[in-house]
Amino acid sequence: MKRSATPLLMLAPALTATGILVFFPVLNTLWLSLHNVVLFRPKSQPFVGLANYVEALHSQAFWDSLGRSVVWVVGSVSLQFLIGLGVALLLNRDFRMRGLVRAIIVVPWALPSVIIGLVWTWMLDFNFGILNQIGVAFGLLDEPVAWLAQSGTAMAAVMAAIVWQGFPFFAITLLAGLQSIPHDLYEGAEIDGANAWYTFVYVTVPGLLPVMVTALLLRMIWVANSLDLILVMTGGGPGTSTQTLPLHAFLTAWSGGNYGSGAALSTLLTLILLSVITIYVVRGQVDG
Amino acid sequence: MTKQRDSGFASTTTRRRLLLGAAAGGAALAAPPIIRVRSASVRSVRWWYFFDDPNAAPDALVSEFQKLHPDIRIDAERIPNNGGADYATRLYSALLAGQGPDVAMMKIANLSRLLEMEALLPIDSYLASWPGRGDIAEQHWKLAAAPDGKAYILPVQYVVLYLYIRQDWLDAAKMAPPKTLDEMLEVARAMTGKDRWGIGVRGGAGGQDFWASVVMGEVPWEKGAFVKPAAVAANDWYLDLFRKYKVTPPSTPGDGFQQTINNLKAGRTGMTIHHIGSASGVVESLGNRITAVPLPGGPRGAWATYGDGGQSIFAKCKDPDAAWAWISWLSAGEPNAAFNRLTGQVPVATSMAKNWTEVPKRFVDATVNSLPIARILPNLSQTADFVRTVWPQATQKAFLGQISSAEMMGAFEKLYFS
Secondary structure (H helix, E strand, C coil): CHHHHHHHHHHHHHHHHHHHHHHHHHHHHHHHHCECCECCCCCCCCECCCHHHHHHHCCHHHHHHHHHHHHHHHHHHHHHHHHHHHHHHHHCCCCCCHHHHHHHHCHHHHCCHHHHHHHHHHHCCCCCCHHHHHHHHCCCCCCCCCHHHCHHHHHHHHHHHHHHHHHHHHHHHHHHHHHCCCHHHHHHHHHCCCCHHHHHHHHHHHHHHHHHHHHHHHHHHHHHHCCHHHHHHCCCCCCCCCCCHHHHHHHHHHHCCEHHHHHHHHHHHHHHHHHHHHHHHHHHHHHC | CHHHHHHHHHHHHHHHHHHHHHHHHHHHHHCCHHHHHHHHHCEEEEEEECCCCCCCCCHHHHHHHHHHCCCEEEEEEECCCHHHHHHHHHHHHHHHCCCCCCEEEECHHHHHHHHHCCCECCCHHHHHCCHHHHHECHHHHHHHCCCCCCCCCEECEEEECEEEEEHHHHHHHCCCCCCEHHHHHHHHHHHCECCEEEEECCCCCCCHHHHHHHHHHHCCCCCCHHHCHHHHHHHHHHHHHHHCCCCCCCCHHHCCHHHHHHHHHCCCEEEEEECHHHHHHHHHHHHHHEEEEECCEECCECCEEEECCEEEEECCCCCHHHHHHHHHHHCCHHHHHHHHHHHCCEECEHHHHCCCCCCCHHHHHHHHHHHHHEECCCCCCHHHHHHHHHHHHHHHHHHCCCCCHHHHHHHHHHHHHC
């Protein structure tokens, strides 16, 4: 009896902290999503059942922002992954000052998103941005481009910023995975006459696969939830060109003061992400 | 070995010091009666404020006031403003949580929502016997008046939008400062050339102020007003500055204050709309080459947005008399001037404003001459949404051709009259 109580006792502080910091806010969000909670009407917060969810699912803004979220997550995570994989393969080779290069690569990942957003906003600025100046100077652009003010380029511009921020995560994670692949396998492949491509496809990729899947899943969740970079760079504009689902939820709650609708949108986003995680967990159990 | 013993002694000493410290702390918490009596007699006022200049601090003003009123302590809290959106949301949240300030600077645009929350205390009874009332121009009281006829805002500073214009570019084009919107377009077209544009317009946050100058004169306040042909035509004129005449930079849909003011300073634009708060910085960059005039008017007269002007006492304030003492002191005479030296605006106390020399006279004149045409957006609960999300999103879409002028105005009609 005493023995079975000890682990619970030891876990109690962590469980209490998780309960206060995670479960309570989640339950509170669910409560808010079932009520008509408008910040400036505190005396009237009637229970509305699933009305906030129904309203969200019937709103064009929800589906538009969900579509942009898909573009945002798939586009930016796949680019981060490909660049990160390329960098990891390079960093896995022997060359001078490899340690220094590995340390420098991590810098974008270590910077706060707000700083990255401000830096990229000014780099992309129409009048004073260095990217326009370089583009025009080298003849790549006929004239400066208002990257963040055009609906056709704003999303790509913001994605460039998050790709720059996020590729070091893949580079470092995949590098760790590469170093855990036994060298014998590469020697065996070489003896069998496999060229570089076959070695990559049949030795490197299978060896990296568990790390790849975990890193991709984690990064997808982070990117799907993130709104800070977009908020700083475009605020969701021009128009709603870069308004993803979490930003839509944030603006509904924070700027619009409509916490009931904002909570419903957040819950829907959570359910969508949970379905991705569930697939991963189930697949992991089947594989196990 | 010795070293270990020494360490042991040191740790014992540290422990003793800690115990002594804890005992002293406990004694302090027990609080000698004389100290408790003194702190209970001090009336505290929690004051929220926002200044655009991050280096400006009201410490000297607070000290001066506390010297004059030793029984009142001002707990000043600077709150991030971010164009007003962050400040307002933080204010609403704090009031809801019961953690709001006693008194705060506020924008008139938030008045309706705060009244809906029953968060404000009327100040009519204080105003009735306040000697400073007559030194504040009647237009300020009119603009700050609440829909229920009571007064909740005490003006402390004022800003009225005006038009910055490059005097040297005007001279080169042999043109006079525009008095009508059509003349402004002519000037803008004349100023537009290679890598420079006639006028900097904000498509992002804050742009509704210039838009209102162009369009709101055509919106008589009634159902259907936004979608009347004259209102839609005025809106088209505004959009065409970017869409058709291209007298604004290509970055206009995403431009905010920083972009428009930097473009003006850098000689990329010849005109832009802002207020006296930015005059010092603009003069620093452009010297005598820049001047300011009241905003040109449309067919139904001129409109210059007025704002950022006052302070309110909250209904839950525990000591309204102390709060009133503080804000009324800030709105009269030399303290009002000192406050406005910090904010970079113009004093509401006429006696202080008439000889205001903090910025060159031409900017003071443009501000003072704009007061008769000063207007505010409808003092309704929806205006906060209009300013923060509905206007920027609809306008940016219309600038980019994603929606028409009529659809843009339809979005506003829906917000206000649906």
